[in-house]
Amino acid sequence: MKRYLIQRFAYAVITLFIIVTATFLLMQLLPGTPYSNAEKLTESQRAILDAKYGLDKPVAIQYITYIGNLIQGDLGYSFQYQGRTVMSMIGDRIGPSALIGLQGLVFGTIIGLVLGIISALRHNTAVDYVSVTIAVLGMSIPSFVFAALLQYFIGVKLGWLPVALWENYQSTILPSLALSVTVIATVARFIRSEMLEVLGQDYVTTARAKGLNESGVIWKHVIRNALIPVVTMLGPLAVSIMTGTLVIEKIFGVPGLGEQFTLSILVLDYSVIMGITLLYSALFIFVVFVVDVLYGLLDPRIDLKGGSKA
Amino acid sequence: MDNHILEVNNLHVSFKTRNGEVPAVRGVNFSLKKGETLAIVGESGFGKSVTAKSIMQLLPKQNTIIPEGEILYEGKDLLKFSKKEIQNVRGSDISMVFQDPMTSLNPTMKIGKQIMEGLSRHMSLTKKQARERAKEMLELVGIPNTEARLDAYPHQFSGGMRQRVVIAIALACNPKVLIADEPTTALDVTIQAQILRLMRGLQEKMDTAIVLITHDLGVVANMADRVAVMYAGEVVEQGTLDEIFYSPQHPYTLGLLRSMPNLDAPRTEPLIPIPGSPPDPASLGTGCPFAARCPYTMKVCHDHNPDYTAVSGTQAVRCWLQDERTPEEHVPEVIRKGRQTSEIAADQAAIDAAGGVPV
Ligand SMILES: Nc1ncnc2c1ncn2[C@@H]1O[C@H](COP(=O)(O)OP(=O)(O)OP(=O)(O)O)[C@@H](O)[C@H]1O
Ligand code: SF4
Ligand SMILES: [Mg+2]
Numbered sequence: 093m094k095r096y097l098i099q100r101f102a103y104a105v106i107t108l109f110i111i112v113t114a115t116f117l118l119m120q121l122l123p124g125t126p127y128s129n130a131e132k133l134t135e136s137q138r139a140i141l142d143a144k145y146g147l148d149k150p151v152a153i154q155y156i157t158y159i160g161n162l163i164q165g166d167l168g169y170s171f172q173y174q175g176r177t178v179m180s181m182i183g184d185r186i187g188p189s190a191l192i193g194l195q196g197l198v199f200g201t202i203i204g205l206v207l208g209i210i211s212a213l214r215h216n217t218a219v220d221y222v223s224v225t226i227a228v229l230g231m232s233i234p235s236f237v238f239a240a241l242l243q244y245f246i247g248v249k250l251g252w253l254p255v256a257l258w259e260n261y262q263s264t265i266l267p268s269l270a271l272s273v274t275v276i277a278t279v280a281r282f283i284r285s286e287m288l289e290v291l292g293q294d295y296v297t298t299a300r301a302k303g304l305n306e307s308g309v310i311w312k313h314v315i316r317n318a319l320i321p322v323v324t325m326l327g328p329l330a331v332s333i334m335t336g337t338l339v340i341e342k343i344f345g346v347p348g349l350g351e352q353f354t355l356s357i358l359v360l361d362y363s364v365i366m367g368i369t370l371l372y373s374a375l376f377i378f379v380v381f382v383v384d385v386l387y388g389l390l391d392p393r394i395d396l397k398g399g400s401k402a
Numbered sequence: 403m404d405n406h407i408l409e410v411n412n413l414h415v416s417f418k419t420r421n422g423e424v425p426a427v428r429g430v431n432f433s434l435k436k437g438e439t440l441a442i443v444g445e446s447g448f449g450k451s452v453t454a455k456s457i458m459q460l461l462p463k464q465n466t467i468i469p470e471g472e473i474l475y476e477g478k479d480l481l482k483f484s485k486k487e488i489q490n491v492r493g494s495d496i497s498m499v500f501q502d503p504m505t506s507l508n509p510t511m512k513i514g515k516q517i518m519e520g521l522s523r524h525m526s527l528t529k530k531q532a533r534e535r536a537k538e539m540l541e542l543v544g545i546p547n548t549e550a551r552l553d554a555y556p557h558q559f560s561g562g563m564r565q566r567v568v569i570a571i572a573l574a575c576n577p578k579v580l581i582a583d584e585p586t587t588a589l590d591v592t593i594q595a596q597i598l599r600l601m602r603g604l605q606e607k608m609d610t611a612i613v614l615i616t617h618d619l620g621v622v623a624n625m626a627d628r629v630a631v632m633y634a635g636e637v638v639e640q641g642t643l644d645e646i647f648y649s650p651q652h653p654y655t656l657g658l659l660r661s662m663p664n665l666d667a668p669r670t671e672p673l674i675p676i677p678g679s680p681p682d683p684a685s686l687g688t689g690c691p692f693a694a695r696c697p698y699t700m701k702v703c704h705d706h707n708p709d710y711t712a713v714s715g716t717q718a719v720r721c722w723l724q725d726e727r728t729p730e731e732h733v734p735e736v737i738r739k740g741r742q743t744s745e746i747a748a749d750q751a752a753i754d755a756a757g758g759v760p761v
Contacts, residue, residue: 216464294505297460302520302571303493306485312519313508320510392510392555 096388104381111373112162116155119362145171167367172359178367181352186371188258189341189348193333195268200275201329205322208280209315212287223280230277235336239270239343256345267344271336275329282325286318293317320390323383330379334372406474407611408434408457408496408579413471415449415456423467424684426452428635430471431710434579437605439612441622441643443658444632445680450615453632454581457613458498459488475579494524497572501584503564507556513540514552517571524575539570543600562593566600573604580605581613586621598625619662623647628716631655634681634691641717649740651719653696656736690722698723698734713741 133141142148145168146157161168167178211223247255247266254263290296291314299313300306337350345351349368356364388394415427427449434440442450455461457473457480473480475495480488500506508516517536521527527535533552540548543566556564565585572580582601586594598621605612614625622629623643630640631654639652650656657676678695689704690696696703702722711724723733730738 294500294502295508298500298506298568298571299508299519300460301458301492301498303489303491303523304519305489313511317508317510390510393557 097385100381100384104377107377108370108374111377112159112370113155115366115369115373116158119366120151145169162370167370168363170361170364172356172361172364178363181364182349182367182371185347185349185352187348188264188346189337189350192264192267192271192340192346192348193337195264196271196336197275197329197333199268200272201279203272204276204279205283205319207276208283209287209318211280212284212291212318213310215288215291224284227277227280227284230273231281233273234339235270235274236339236343238273239267239340242266242270243343256343258345258347263344263346267340267346270340270344271333274332274336278329278332279322279325283318283322286321287314290314290318320387323386323390326383327376327380330376334375405435406433407436407476408613409472409474410453410457411472411474413453413456413473414469415452415461416467416469418465418467419684421684425686426635426683427456428686430632430635430637432630432637432640434611434613436578436611437609438627439605439614439625441614441616441626441629442632442637443615443617443619443622443629445617447680447683448632449635450632451583454498454583454613454615457581458492458496459483460498490524493520493572493577494575495577496579496581497575497577499565499568499572499580499582499585502588503561503568504588506568507564509556512553512555513559513567517552517567517574520571521574535574536570539574540567542573542604543567543570545570561589562596565589565593565597569597569600569604573608573610576608577610579611579613581615583615584617585614587616587618594621601625619659631658634686635683636691636720638692638721639717639719641714645714645717649717649742651713651717651724651737651740652692652721653698653723653737654692657695690720698732700728700732 139148146154149157158168165179167182170176170178170181173181207223207226211220214220243255243266246252253265255266257263296309296313299309304312334350337346337348338354339350340346341348341350342354349371352364353368355361356368410430410432413427413430414425416423416425430449430453432440432442442453444450452461456466456468459480468481471481475491480491483491507513514533514536517539518529518532521532521535522529525532525535536552537548540551545551545563545566556567559567569585580601585601586597589597601612602625604610612625614621616622626643628640628642629646630637631646631652632638633654639646639650639655641651646655647659650659654676657674660674661676662673676695681691681694687704688707690699690707693699693703700722706722708720708722708725710718710720712718713724722728723737
């Protein structure tokens, strides 16, 4: 177990390092300069600014400095906002994003599981067709369309919830709902096909042949086994939530990381872009790490001692 | 004839498919006495598994139709049982062992728990007692180090060991009938012999009646008291082991015996495969299903399906060759010869039954 954890953790760190490097190099390729008033700067003013941000040094030195600071938890200063550290900007913005992201994820997963499980148990009935249709729509229609629909019907027409802006808890509901649509669809489709597969397995017949009642068979043998692989969905779901917030936050005016990210890209605020990219990557890598460990704990066929399939 | 523990009468099973209703079992009859082993043989797709599963009512409800027939267990028709009642029968009165031990155990549940589930369902045992009993069962099926094995998962067992576990699960509640659907087909030969020996030993200990489904005539020769031969959803011939092996009366049984190796006796004649291929169950006519492949087909065979003819007190055949209207010279030598042996065997059986005059 310990060896497995260490091994997985080492993988995570290496992956993160590669991503840091790649992001850093990509940033070097972006056109333009980070200064908002670049045309008006004289040669010497520009040299002073470059020196201040370390941009006068060779790329290799910049890279080493960046990594060094990173290890100490220092993501540098924003180019755009005078004197603000990237860390503090992320700190200010992460709350709303985390809130709507988690709400969307949890709500979407629960609804998706219920929908998919019922659908599989009522395979080839009207219930099944309806929920499959919902899932296909949910996956193929972009979330900003749902966001607009929610705003129009629930916000404007019914007036039940605020259309946008970040004022009280009610403000979090529509953005979370909009984010959860893709999650519902993805999870429902996945668990449905897992359920159908498990329902066809011989060991389910064995369970019935023991005389267990149908609900015992479904809970102890079918759902349990169908749920285990759902853990692997966490990675892709985290990504879909993260990318979802980029758009959703803009639509609902949520002062979150996603909104900051789009803003910083528009003004080429290098250090902020890199900071947020790294945060997203680290988050994703963390989720993958958690999935690995959880899967190993849930599925006895995975031998944690050797770190490989038995 | 009425001390039968299990009796299947004129069982019909069809499936609803896209191409309409397709019959899989078409009027199957057989019966089973306490402690007896009945082998059901026949090629792939002839409804052996469907017959077995319909006894336990393990076929998918949505597309299975059982238009006719009865399945009497201790005289009561299982087909008329409620869901609850049939659940009470499953695993406690009648149990089943499936073909593939690699897939018939839940991969994420400990072996002990999988055995205990049935025990706690049917017997009023405390958890501790159930575990004790599960341990006994593992010992009984020859698994060493039982205390530790109870907490192991299926993937930690070999195929043969898993099939032992499946047998332990099936026999845990002392069922009166065990249905084993090709229990050794997925195992290699030496393991096969071990599992069969185990089943026979346990049968003697517990006086279980066994329905053994197989297409291995070697297994039949080793295990069965009686044999039912299935063709296209029908039992075309049944009789005692000796009757079926030494005086087969149905051309399909004959063909089966000639086409299969690994009988005890060393063979002198070459193996002859049955020509043609099995009929499509969706397009069976009203005639004998074997007509297209039978070397002795007559005109009547194409239009009318023959009924059972009792050849002896224990052997019955569905074939027009048995009909008295069939001219004697059309009945092939092998079958005529078989009839005589079968009469001798019947006489012998009568003598044995009457107290036994050794010949
Ligand atoms: N659930 C089902 N739905 C539709 N058709 C089925 C179903 N189960 C079995 N059948 C059909 O019923 C027929 C008999 O199948 P069965 O499994 O009983 O054959 P079998 O004699 O056990 O063959 P094998 O030796 O291959 O196990 C086959 O044609 C099969 O396709
Ligand atoms: S009934 Fe006719 S076709 Fe069928 S097995 Fe007998 S002889 Fe052959
Ligand atoms: Mg079968």
